[in-house]
Structures are given as C-alpha cells and as structure tokens.
Amino acid sequence: MKKILSIHQKPEWTAYVKNALHYDFYHTWYYHSLDSSGVAILFVFEENEDYIAFPLLRRQIPNSEFFDFTSVYGYAGPISNKNFRDLDDGLMERFKTSFLEFLAAGKNVTVFSRLHPFFDQQFLMEKFSGIHSNGKTVAIDLTTTIETQRAGYRKSVKEKIRRLRKKEYEVHLSTDLNDAKIFAKIYAENMRRIGARENYLFDEAYFVNLLTADEFDTKLFLVFKDNHAISGAIVVCTNEIMQVHLLATLDAYLFDSPAKLLTDEITVIGRKLGYKYFNLGGGVNFKEDKLFGWKKGFSDLCYEFNSWRYIANDDLYNSLVIEKSLDLDSTVDFFPLYRISEVAS
Template identity: 25%
Template sequence: MVYRTFDLSEKENWHEFLEKTESKDVYFTPEYFEIYERNGEGKAQLFIYENGEDFVYYPFLLRGLNDLTYAEDVRRKYGDLYDITTPYGYGGPITNSKVESHKKQLYSEFEDSLSSYCFQNNIISEFVRFHPFIRNHLDYKDIESTLNRHTIFVDLSLDLEEIWENYDNKNRNRLRKAKANEYFTIVHRSPNELENFMNLYYKTMDKKNAYEYYYFQKDFFDNSVELLRDHLELIEVMMDDKVTLSCFFMLYGDFIHYHLLGSDEEYLKYSPNNSLIHYVVEWAKSQGKKVLHLGGGYAGDTDTLYRFKKRFNKYGDLPFYIGKRIRNGEIYHELIKDLPVNENYFPLYRHPDLALKNLLTKQ
C-alpha cells in the first residue's frame, strides 16, 4: 500500500494537509508535536494515506524501546523495536473526506497501509487518545476503542444568555458573588512571563499528588511558548495585587482549550477558577471561537475536577475514547511475560512502576 511519512523538517507538508481538513486543531500541528519530541517522548511523524484528492492524516510519536533495559534480550533477538502513541492531549487520524461512503472505504485502505508500515518498521503497539469533539474514534475501526471518561465543552456558538443558563445554579451564585464583591482582576500576560505560572503549577501538582510525568521542566514550557506562539494565551487572576491563579489556554481554528493551570490554595474559597472560565467564555466568543473545551477530571467522571467543569455546561459531556492495538503479538508478549506489574495498563512494558526500576538498572 502506498503511503508517505513526514518528520518535523517538513512542517510545511503537515500544514498543507491539515488546512484541507475540517478538523483543524492545535493537537494535530507539527509545532505541538515538536514540544513532545524535544521533551524526549519520541520522534514526531506524520503518516499520510492518499486516494485521489482524499487522504487520512495521522500524526504520532514514534518511540524506540532501546532505553528499556528489561527489553534488551528481546531486542537482541528481533532488532530495534518501536511503538507509536499520540502525545498528551488528543489526536488520532483525521481526514478531508466528507462523503461517508468514501470515508469508510478510505479508512479501510488507510488501515491496511498503516499495518504495512508498522510491520516494516518493527512497531509493536499503538496507543491513541482520540479527539472528543471530532469523535474520530468512529472512523478508525482497526483498533480497540474504549470509553475512558467524559470531557466537558461550552458551546460558544450560543448566545451568552443561553450559555449562562447552562451553568448550574451554584456556579452562577458564585460568579454573582465574586462580581458583586469585586474580588478579582483578570489579566492577559505575555506567555513568556512564566515565573508566577510555574510556581503555582508545581504547587498544584504537589497538592494533587500528580504523577511525576506532569512535573514538566521549564524547557517544556519554554518550548511551548516558542513553538505555539500566537496559539497560546496566558491568563491570570489577581486578588489583592497577588496572582491567585495562572492558566494557559491553547487556541486554534474554532477551538480554545483549557490547558495547564496553577492556583494558590489559600484563595480557592473565593472561586477564582469560576471567574476565570466565565471570563474566557466571553472573551473567546468575542474572538470568534466556537468551542471552549475544558477537558475532563483527573480520574474519571466522579472526581471533583470533572464535577467542577460540568458546572459550566450541564449538557456538555463529550465521550473521550482511547485506542489500543498490539501490532506484533509475538514480540509484545515476549516483552511483558515476566514484568511484575498490574496488567491494567497499555502498553504494559511502559508501566510507570517500571520507570524507577529501569532508572536504577542503568545506574
């Protein structure tokens, strides 16, 4: 099957194809992928399958297994091994095809082509975080898709009065109180003014007992600012001349995404995050955006973060699907057969509990 792949030296090709789709979002751009390539999470690749004017656009990170010391014996047997994944956020394959019958055939051909690519390149597994709003899990049939959780969006195409009516009562009361008492001043900062954000972000990660992965280094934020440029907005909430909350939003096409946030726990009783999101609803609508995507909870549909976000749209649930595919069962099972970890993780050979063991083995 005929396909083409592009790396980050060919960004113009990424953008040329992406602009022809109706699914334009920051998560599919080469600049977003470069952040994660620079962060050491794999080599950014764009896989394109074409049939006439129609195509499937599938960006992913190609990750080598050479850094996994417990996989050395398997690598010696089979050669260099790889897997593919979407980075933090959302992704998966998208297309410019609009006719359902054509799209179905196109994806079938794409899936055959991708299988050939994976076989030729010793790719052992594939993991996809599908885009909740685009719902591209419905098109990609050649992978096991499962519902992971729900995310929340605000429909900015509605009138502000309708959006307000979709807030829950508790949220509206908190917003009225904050406005009446003039608690907050909300300011836009230059995205490279990172000091306040980083201090608050790390405190928030400590409070949430977050996985080590989410303690991004300063280079990660510097790279985000450099690469996303006009698609990144840093907005802060001030109270008593002190920054109480600092949040990055990503903007692209019709979308604005609530991305990374840090807050001062001492001020949370005043609900600064409620005021921030309400402000962004009005601001993003004035900028012509159609969707504010708030994301989901830390652990699913029952935690406090999910319930908080749902206060901004009682009807705003979007199903978030993940996809898992073992591309080479023989090698995959050789890699995992003696691993002392819970099997409820994919791919199992990248289980977080193995990371420390791997690090100690290298020392």
Template identity: 25%
Template sequence: MGTKLFGLNDKKNWHDYLNRLNNKDVYYTPEYCEIHERNGDGVAQLYLYEEGSDFVLYPYLLRCLNTLPHLCQVTQKYGNLYDITTPYGYGGPLTNVKEEARLNEILSRFTNSFRDYCKNADIITEFIRFHPLYQNHNLFTCGEKFYIRDTIYVDLTKDYDEIWANYDTKNRNRIRKSKSYDLQIKHRNRNERQDLLRLYNSTMKRTGAKEYYYFSDTYFQDTLELLGDNVELIEVVTEEEKVVMSVIFMLGDEYIHYHLLGSDQEYLRLATNNLVVDYMVQWAKERGFKAMHLGGGYAGNNDSLYRFKKHFNKNGALPFYIGKQIHNETIYKELAASIPEECQGYFPVYRHSNLTQTRPAEKMIKIL
C-alpha cells in the first residue's frame, strides 16, 4: 500500500490513474482543476491511495488560510494553515474497486490515510460537493454528509422517442414552436466567447445570482482552452446573425454536462434554451454518451431553474450531497471564536461571504 500526491506538474500520472477508471469524468481531470487554480481558488492536487492494482483517488483545491486577514492572530500563532474544497461543480473520492467487501476495506484504509495526511499537512477542514451521477457520497465514511437538493439528468441509453416522452408536455410544445422560428444552432470555436460572456453576465444579473456565480473573461477563456476537445460552445443565432443564447457543455467519457449558460431576455419567448438542450441530447446520444447532467436549481427543488431542467426528465432526479470534515478541532475552534455570531452555521465558518470573497477581488467580474 502507498500514497501519492499529484499536482499540475504531473498531469500524465494524474490522467493515467483516471484512465484506469471505467468512466473518467471531466470534473476529475487536472485541466478542469487547473481552471480554478488559475482563477485563484486554490492549488489543484490529486491524493492517491493505492493497494496493488486497487486505488482511491481524490482531487481537490488546497487553500491557504494565512491570506484571510480576519484569521491573522491564529495563523501567526500556528504558521501556515490550510483547508480543502471541491472545485466549482462536483467531485469527491472515486475508486476502481467494485466488489463490496473489498470496497469497504480499501475505503476504511483510505479514510485513515487521508485523515493522517490532513493532520500532518495542517489542513483544518474539508468541504466536498459529491458527484450526483457517481453517487459517491456513499464512499464518504467519516465526517458529516448532508442532502442539499436534487439535480436532473437525462438517460441517453434510452431510445430518443422514450427520452422525448419523458419531457414535460409544455416543454415538448415549446421545442416544437422554437423549431418553427428561423433560428440556427451553431458550434463555435473556442476563441469565439465574447457573446457567451455578455449573455452569461446579463443572465446572472437578471436572475439575481450571488456573486459566487460571476466569472471573469479569463475564467471562460481558460475553460474553453484547457478543456479543449472536452468542451462544446453552442450558440443560437437569429436570421439577422444576432447571438441570443450561448452555453458551454463539458464532456467526459460517458457523461456530458450542461455547464454555463447565458440568454437574451428579449428572446426567451422563442424557447432557445429548450431548443438547445433538446438538440444536445440528440447530439450526445449519437456520439455514445450515456447521460446528460443538467444540474439543479440555485436554491432548491422549487426555483425556476430547477423546474426548467426537470421539464427534460420527469423521472430524472438525482440527490446532491455535500460532505464536511474538521481535521483539527482545536484550531478550528480558535478560528471560529473570532467570527461574528451572525456568520455561525456556515462551513467552514471563517469563509462566510460576509468575511471574505470566495475569489480574489482581481478575479471577479464587477456586478453592474
């Protein structure tokens, strides 16, 4: 048995282990993690626990607490302190072990190994957003895990007629009507992102999205360039050549993800969003993908975004879980002691948005 720690300078070995999984997803790749390292969200790492040909791998972002000014008294006392989190989206541990008895054994030893690593590396807390399609919250055997909300997926292994039948009736009607307009769906080159940025930011402003959901032009550029063949930029264009909807889909081995989208409010009545999702369902199915993950809503199972996604599969809800772990209770209590009462209940409490931005100020888009 043994452990290894890979960074972005060791992408080959990182990919070698991912390729030994039955189904490598884009969220686990070093390129996806690199997007967020470049965005200032932390240092991308892959922790590997290995026993012969069996292994557990776990990608995350390592963040330094010493950069948070409100923690300076504690960090000056202890030196460099860290926490870890899943990059924007989904992640958590994965393993190539399938047999149940063997799975329980290796997960137990992985958990002990990773706990020891965190203790020795001065990692105080851990926050995980588990992958709904993998349902890997079941692999989390320590700390706490919580159901947050449902996400929606489309099963692409079914015949398209069956997929279409699982669409909500109003959704099918909107797609039919959208096809009657003079609209074109275009696959764009990775350097044609100007309309995506414009439409995405206007959509976030229109929907009242939190600052966390705003991204810089560099973030979009890095996403399109680093993911390469694992990303599709799709746009809807009117007969006047006006781009009225733009969306990024990310591609894994078997899963395709509806990622970041922007649409022109004046053209929402044309149901361009519905049109594109249906088009990409067919596009992905023709290329052998097994599932399209649409994600969830902003705040639960009742907001407009969740309802829109559910229109594409009435029976496609998947539970989304998060995981929380405190690796050093003593230091965490000291860090939490300096945090105002109104911030308590957030995890980790010292990263509450009232105290510090999720991303460095220079990386943020100004909300107009």
C-alpha cells in the first residue's frame, strides 16, 4: 500500500521515522519543517508489518508545469523497519514500481537525494539506476578508548591541541538558549568570509529551533578564549550517531584552529553520553580537498557517501537542459543540470 504524507501529518510522519531500524535527524518531521526550499513529503510503501519510507522535497521547475524532487541538507534517503540487506527482494521491487508510478503521475522529471553513509540504502537504490559516488565522509569511532582515538591523530593535530590547551582555550557545552545568538554571530561572520550561498545563511531562530526540537538531541558547543566565545559547533545526536551539523570560528582566531580542540572535546562528552560514532562529514561538495584532509587528521575511518540522481522522464529532462543552452554531455558534477544557473546566480 502506498501513502503520501504531507508536512501537516506530523504524528504519522514521526511514527514511521521512530519505528525505523535506522534513521537520523535528517529524516524527521521537525527537520523537514524547517526547510522552505520545497514542499516536504514522506512517500511510504508498506506491506503487512514491513515498510519503506522516503522523505523528499518537491519543487516546481521554474517557468514550467513540471516538478522535481530533492532532499534536505544533510544525509537523508529511504528508511525502513528492517535493514535493507534483510528486506524481502519482492517488497523492494514493488516499492520501485509504486514509486515510479508516483513520479509519472505527478509530472515529475528528476529525483535527487543524498544518501546516508552509515546505512545500507544502496541495497534498495540499486533497484533503480542513478547511484552516484560523492566521495567519502570521515568519522571517529567512540567505542574505542580516548587514548586509542588520540593515538590515531595526525602529529600536527596532537601538537595543535596541546598548544590550544596551553593557551587556555576552553570548550563548554552550553545549556543556555541565549547562547544561540552568540553562535549565530560567529556563524554569520564565517559565512560572509567564505561567500556562502543564501540557503546557508541561517539566522538565530534556526539555531533556537534546532536546540529545542523534541525529535532529536541538539547540542551547542562553544570555545572560549579570555571569557569570549570565539568558535562553536551545532552537533545533532540521534540514536548512536553524533553529527557536526554546523561549525564556525571567528576570523581573528582561525590561525589557532580552535576547532581542533573543539572536535577532541566533543568526543570526550560523546563517550560519556553513550554515542558510538562522531561523523565529521566530508570536504566541500564532498571532494577530497583541504577540509577533507583537516578531518582526516583525526581519523582514518571513512564511509562511502553516495547520492541518488534519477531521471524519471528522459525527454523532458533533455528538453529542459537544452532550453537552458546547456550541453547534455556536460561532465559538470551537478544534478539536475537544468538547475545549475540557480546556484551560479
């Protein structure tokens, strides 16, 4: 049986997420309610006690009567009450048929979804075409001892953390919602420095909403120097996983790299709270760049990160790309290609 839940059906959405074997805060109703870039839906296919649920954002394609789907910022993709490795193959095939019928009936051209590196979603998505390798994410294993973890740090990371402690940088786990305003200012300065796109310019209310959400546990860590907060991170904790959602440092303190001490201290607290993994994420656009190398300084534990890029209607897709005077054979790593000008503008 197929269901399409809207963002107005919070209890039903939340029940499917909570009953999933594996899920992250990116799948929750609350996180989707914060995203205004599209109309959030939860596509559900279920048979007896088993189900597959797929959260997506539906967007109208400008100057057309057609639509496409994307995922929220972060690691999303489908979830189920069972590991995808163990799901009945027939159920997955019938999910595929139902989902494709849904796409065809709604004038939908493409689907883009970031997949979760810790889950086995590829066992389902391989039923379709369009799995795309986006590189790797870096994680720290919190089930080891802190001594084993730190022994795996790059030498330069160990030395930098030692110097930061000597300079009396301190990391605090905030319990005051008013500190969201402090982090918002640090984050805004960081975004201006790197020239971030508008959809990454979150305001204070966004951080307050995350910190007060009841479907996951959001923590605000701040680094202080001389009693002033100069760096911080929003870390979201769901089930066994801690995720760095957002991290920022004031320009004047970038040289000291206080985020290295911050990362180390988060793992100390994470262990005490019983989490098993601290996911640091990947590089910019998930490339193995300088940021990825920075994260690798803490751990060699990497997970494959994939996205799903599916064309539901080839003819429409091609016409939309040509309409934008773009090359159908372009090797630019962007999907769907007909939306690339929206990012460039």
